[in-house]
Amino acid sequence: MIRLVAIIIASTAGLLMLLSPFLPALTSAGAQSSEIFNVIAAIAFILGAGSLVKVNLSRVGRRDAGWGYALVTLVCFAVTLVVGLGKVGVPPNPQFAATPWAGEKDAAGSAFWWIYEFVLTPITSTMFALLAFYVASAAFRAFRAKNREAMLLLGTAFIVLLGRTFAGVWLTSGFPEWASGLRLENLSMFIMQVFNTAGNRAIIIGIALGVTATSLRILLGIDRSWMGVGGGGE
Amino acid sequence: MGRVLSVLERLDRRWVFLAMALAVAGPILVMGITRKTLPETPTDASRAVFNAVQRLPRGSVVLLAFDFDPGSAGELEPMGVNLTRHCALRGHKMVFISLWPLGGQMIDETITKVLRADFPNLQDGVDFVNLGFQAGNEQVMRVVLSDFPRAFPTTKSGRATADLPILRDVRSVSDFALLASVSAGYPGSKEWVQYVVSASGGKLPMVSGCTGVQTPQLYPYFPGQICGLLGAIKGAAEYESLINEWVSDPANGAAMEVAQSADGAVVVIPPKYLEAQRRMGPQLGAHLLMVVLILLGNLVYLAQRRAQRRAAA
Numbered sequence: 001m002i003r004l005v006a007i008i009i010a011s012t013a014g015l016l017m018l019l020s021p022f023l024p025a026l027t028s029a030g031a032q033s034s035e036i037f038n039v040i041a042a043i044a045f046i047l048g049a050g051s052l053v054k055v056n057l058s059r060v061g062r063r064d065a066g067w068g069y070a071l072v073t074l075v076c077f078a079v080t081l082v083v084g085l086g087k088v089g090v091p092p093n094p095q096f097a098a099t100p101w102a103g104e105k106d107a108a109g110s111a112f113w114w115i116y117e118f119v120l121t122p123i124t125s126t127m128f129a130l131l132a133f134y135v136a137s138a139a140f141r142a143f144r145a146k147n148r149e150a151m152l153l154l155g156t157a158f159i160v161l162l163g164r165t166f167a168g169v170w171l172t173s174g175f176p177e178w179a180s181g182l183r184l185e186n187l188s189m190f191i192m193q194v195f196n197t198a199g200n201r202a203i204i205i206g207i208a209l210g211v212t213a214t215s216l217r218i219l220l221g222i223d224r225s226w227m228g229v230g231g232g233g234e
Numbered sequence: 235m236g237r238v239l240s241v242l243e244r245l246d247r248r249w250v251f252l253a254m255a256l257a258v259a260g261p262i263l264v265m266g267i268t269r270k271t272l273p274e275t276p277t278d279a280s281r282a283v284f285n286a287v288q289r290l291p292r293g294s295v296v297l298l299a300f301d302f303d304p305g306s307a308g309e310l311e312p313m314g315v316n317l318t319r320h321c322a323l324r325g326h327k328m329v330f331i332s333l334w335p336l337g338g339q340m341i342d343e344t345i346t347k348v349l350r351a352d353f354p355n356l357q358d359g360v361d362f363v364n365l366g367f368q369a370g371n372e373q374v375m376r377v378v379l380s381d382f383p384r385a386f387p388t389t390k391s392g393r394a395t396a397d398l399p400i401l402r403d404v405r406s407v408s409d410f411a412l413l414a415s416v417s418a419g420y421p422g423s424k425e426w427v428q429y430v431v432s433a434s435g436g437k438l439p440m441v442s443g444c445t446g447v448q449t450p451q452l453y454p455y456f457p458g459q460i461c462g463l464l465g466a467i468k469g470a471a472e473y474e475s476l477i478n479e480w481v482s483d484p485a486n487g488a489a490m491e492v493a494q495s496a497d498g499a500v501v502v503i504p505p506k507y508l509e510a511q512r513r514m515g516p517q518l519g520a521h522l523l524m525v526v527l528i529l530l531g532n533l534v535y536l537a538q539r540r541a542q543r544r545a546a547a
Contacts, residue, residue, distance in 0.1 A: 017376075021433055031380050034373035041369055093391075104391055106339055116339055124305035132520055136254045137247040140527040144535045154528065161525055164468050165518040166272040189277055192453055192465075201454045 007221045014219045052077065083111045156191060163188025239537045242530055250527065257523040261515030271511035272518065273475075280472035283441045283462030286412060287317070288480075292325035294411035295404060299426065300344070302418035303336035306445050312470040312510035313443035314340065314416045318348045319507065320477050321414075327400050328362040329410070331386060333374060333421045338366035338390050347506060359389070359398045366390030371421040375429040378407040408437040416443045423452055427459045443469060467517060470510035478503050 013033050020030025056070040064070075082088070088111040093102035106112045145151045162168040168184030175183050181190070217223035265271065276284075290296070298317060302310045321328050328349075330341040341364045349356050356362055365386040368374045377385040382404050383395050395401050403409060407430055417423040423442040431440045439461050444452055446466035456463045464473050480486060481503070505512075 027380050031377050031384065034370065034376045035384075037373045038370040041373075045369075106342075113339075116336070120336070121304040121307075124303060125308065128305045128308065132258070133251045133254050136520075136524060136527055137250045139524050140245075140250055140531045141247075143528045143531060145532050146535075154532075157528070158525060161521045164466075165521045166514065167518055167522055169273075169275060185275060185277075192450065193456075196450045197453045200451055204454060 003224070003227060006227055007224070010226075011219050011221060014215065018215075018219075049077075049081075080112075080115060083115060088112070089114075156195075159184060160188050160191060236537075239534055242534045243538070253523055253527075254520065257519035258516040261519045262512075265512050265515045269505075271471075271508055272514050274472050274511060274514070276472040276476050277469075279456055279463040279465065280469050281462075281476065282457065283317075283414075283443070283464055283469075283473055284320070284476040284480075286439060286441050286462045287320045287324060287326070287414075290324065290326060290411050293327065295327045295329060295400065295409070296321050296412045296414060297407065297410040298328055298330045298341075299413065299415045299417070300330060300332045300337045300340050301334045301422040302340060302416060302445075303334055304340070306418035307340065308513070309445050309467045309470065310416050310418060310443060311340070311344070312467065312474060312513070313464050314344045315348055315506065316470065316474050316477055316510065317414050317416065317443065318344050319352070320473075322349060322353045322356065322362075323477075323481070326411070327360075329400060329404075330362070330364045332367045333371055334418070335367050335369075338364065341366070342390070352504075359393065360400055363395075363398055363400050364390045365395065372425055372429050375421070375425060379430060379433055380406055382406055382409070408434045410438060413438055413440040414443070415440065417448065418445050419448065423448065423460070424455075427452075427455050431459045443473075467510060467513050471514045474507065474510040478507065 013036075016026060016033050017030055020026040053074065056074050059070040060067050060074070084105050087101045087103065087105050090101065090103035090105060090110040090112075091107055093099070093104070096102035103110070106116060143154065143157070145154050159168075162171065163184040163186075168188065172183040172185075180186060214223065218226060287296075298314075298321075300314055302314075318328065330345070332338055332341060345362065345364060349362055358364075366389065368386055370377075374385050383401065386395055388394055389398070407413070413426060413431070415423040415426045417426075423440075423444050426440060426442075431438055440459065441462035441464075442452055442460050443464035444466070446468075449463070449465035449469075452460060452463055452465075464470055
């Protein structure tokens with residue numbers, strides 16, 4: 001019975017969202033369902049936080065491999081949550097000077113702003129920057145011309161790598177006007193706009209057809225795997 | 235030769251890391267000392283972004299979606315800075331939003347760096363506004379299509395959007411003159427195209443700035459649904475060079491006001507507006523090193539294959 005109710009809710013909401021762009025009478029109802037989705041998503045945030053605490057607490061409790069990292073996660077989570085919800089160190093809002101905690105939680109000078117500026121920003125930037133080192137190492141060890149396809153890939157990579165920098169412009173700037181299409185920066189653009197676009201369009205169309213088929217199966221109640229029961233069709 | 239190849243074969247990856255560090259640090263130091271940048275040849279895609287902002291009449295309301303976080307700020311922050319600067323120079327009104335939790339802070343940083351520093355006469359709520367982060371991904375996009383204030387009832391600082399002069403004539407997203415999306419992934423430019431631009435029936439022109447990883451995925455939409463595209467830091471540098479070229483042109487009196495030096499005689503581009511072009515230096519070093527490493531790796535591979543054949547014979 002519960003599953004049937006869930007299927008009816010999903011099908012109704014899905015059909016509403018599907019039809020609202022085409023039927024003006026349903027536009028408002030479509031927007032309303034979007035807002036309901038936002039409320040559900042907000043509840044999911046709480047569930048997600050609860051799950052994070054549960055998983056990491058049990059890891060610390062069992063002294064699993066890497067339990068120290070779980071402890072760091074829990075401490076960081078708790079500190080950020082308390083600092084954000086408690087608006088620790090938030091400067092007063094000039095518009096509502098008499099009202100406590102009226103300032104923005106992430107206003108410059110607040111503890112939350114400090115975490116963002118001096119912890120989160122350097123950490124995420126470092127993580128992203130590390131990619132360059134690992135990609136370089138991987139390129140040296142794994143990017144080998146083992147067959148024709150790999151050679152094609154290698155050639156394309158050279159053109160795009162050089163064409164996206166001043167080196168490409170400098171290397172082929174001596175080419176005459178009639179051969180300007182062979183300049184590395186132009187070849188690089190040609191690869192991006194022709195070969196890449198053709199391949200990506202095929203992928204996009206394929207994905208769209210797959211999404212349509214899967215959505216129809218869910219709307220009609222054929223596919224129930226999203227409820228976490230069984231496989232695809234039942 | 236054989237000795238060199240055997241050294242390369244056993245090369246510790248920490249040497250590769252060191253080479254990459256030097257390839258990136260070298261150009262940063264050189265460009266920092268000399269204050270020179272590499273010349274840029276703008277592509278059609280970058281030029282189209284410049285033209286899209288340039289063509290709008292003064293006072294047009296532009297929607298700027300900053301869908302990124304500090305992780306991709308290296309590539310995308312200069313795009314956000316230059317889009318904001320270009321809109322301000324052209325006298326457009328700017329509405330900033332984000333569908334990424336940390337996007338609100340990225341917007342605040344850009345507003346502080348560009349608008350508050352160089353355009354102090356612009357008023358919050360009248361000439362620009364930060365509506366901050368809104369959760370819901372595509373659902374937010376669907377709501378802004380029919381009722382923009384409903385999706386963003388308050389600004390980031392808590393003011394009701396209904397009271398803002400800048401949003402007086404905005405009912406739906408189609409009422410904006412341009413959508414500029416700066417995007418690092420999901421939700422981002424691709425979703426703005428699929429859920430908003432396509433659904434607006436061509437009423438909303440859109441330009442996009444995205445990371446290098448996302449660029450190939452967005453090319454299929456250019457120049458149809460997306461009328462201009464900035465791909466990675468290269469695109470940002472091209473766009474920045476176009477703005478600087480325009481600002482440096484003596485014919486653009488209004489633009490010169492913010493770019494002139496204290497004595498009013500020489501056009502001085504502040505370092506923050508050369509950041510994207512400056513970052514092309516480390517990119518050049520890193521790309522050249524990658525090419526060299528791939529060549530060396532293949533040299534080792536060919537030598538190994540030859541040795542195996544000889545041993546088999």
